[in-house]
Each structure stands twice: as C-alpha cells, then as structure tokens.
Amino acid sequence: MFVILTSKPGQFHTDPDDRLEPVEAYDYLFHGRKRAHFVIARLEGEIKVRIVEETENPAVNLVPSKFLPHFETLEAARAQIGQLARFGNLDASLVRC
Numbered sequence: 001m002f003v004i005l006t007s008k009p010g011q012f013h014t015d016p017d018d019r020l021e022p023v024e025a026y027d028y029l030f031h032g033r034k035r036a037h038f039v040i041a042r043l044e045g046e047i048k049v050r051i052v053e054e055t056e057n058p059a060v061n062l063v064p065s066k067f068l069p070h071f072e073t074l075e076a077a078r079a080q081i082g083q084l085a086r087f088g089n090l091d092a093s094l095v096r097c
Helices: 074-085
Strands: 002-007 012-015 020-030 033-043 048-053 060-064 092-096
Touching: 002 012, 002 020, 002 074, 020 074, 033 074, 074 092
Parallel strands: none
Antiparallel strands: 002 033, 012 048, 020 033, 020 092, 048 060
16 A cells, blocks of 8 residues: 655655655656655555644644555556646646655
8 A cells, every 4th residue: 555745845744654665756846846745655554644844833743644545556646646747737747756
C-alpha cells in the first residue's frame, strides 16, 4: 500500500518515520516556482504521520495514516500526483527528484 506525503516550503513539512519507505519524490513547479514536494511512500501498517508547521511557533501534528488516501499500486499514486500537472493550460510541472 502507498501514500503520498506532501510538504509545502514555508508552510509545513511532513516527516516520514521508520515504517514509511520513501519510493519516489517529486517537486511540483507552478510558473517555474517550487510550490510543493511530494513523496510516494510504501506504508507498512497504520502509523501517525508527523506534520510540522514552518512558522515562528511551529506546531507538530500527528495525523493517523488512515486519514491519508491509500493507493494499492505505485502507478496509482503516480497517477494521482500527475493530475496536478495536467490541469488545463496551467504552467505547472512535476520534476522527479
């Protein structure tokens, strides 16, 4: 089973733990500017994903993985991320890291 972890520079980042195996990573560029970073990770059982706000007083949230969209295959997770870069005529792209 796979999940997509999202980080947005200057807003928040997602910290994978030992039970998440990062498989692929992508930067989402909008008009040439990095707006998000996506990591497709293999999920081994239910966990809590750590999301850290990047503010003056950062808050840490532990989100149960059951609230994240799950994908049976790596291809299904890639397709979900790929939809972002194919929305109309927007100047958006995904760059594999």
